[in-house]
Amino acid sequence: MSIFNSLDETSDKALSRGESFIRNTEAYYELKLFQMLSTSMAMLIKFTLIGAFALIAFILLAVALSTSIGNALDSAILGCLLTASIFALFAITSYLIRHWIENMIIKLLSTKLFK
Numbered sequence: 740m741s742i743f744n745s746l747d748e749t750s751d752k753a754l755s756r757g758e759s760f761i762r763n764t765e766a767y768y769e770l771k772l773f774q775m776l777s778t779s780m781a782m783l784i785k786f787t788l789i790g791a792f793a794l795i796a797f798i799l800l801a802v803a804l805s806t807s808i809g810n811a812l813d814s815a816i817l818g819c820l821l822t823a824s825i826f827a828l829f830a831i832t833s834y835l836i837r838h839w840i841e842n843m844i845i846k847l848l849s850t851k852l853f854k
Contacts, residue, residue: 778851801826 801822809818833840 804825805815805818805822807818808821809815812818812821
């Protein structure tokens with residue numbers, strides 16, 4: 740009878756340790772999910788803020804560039820066209836290196852999320 744009691748006690752200990760492991764694992768993954776979500780949201784908010792201010796700066800720089808080129812060429816239309824051509828060149832260059840940009844973003848995010 741003592742063997743059955745010993746087996747019963749051992750199985751109860753194993754069951755309680757298994758339940759404890761599952762609870763701890765669940766808590767760990769909840770914390771890890773919270774960390775990843777908060778990091779992602781912080782990055783999204785930072786990129787949005789920085790992007791908004793950079794966009795405003797680029798618009799003002801484009802207006803200033805267009806005006807100065809227009810004054811130099813004595814034609815506001817040519818200044819606007821040259822400024823638009825410069826931005827078109829940037830857009831084409833960005834399109835051509837889009838795969839490299841995607842790979843860099845994936846590498847950056849993978850190191851942050853899977854460390």
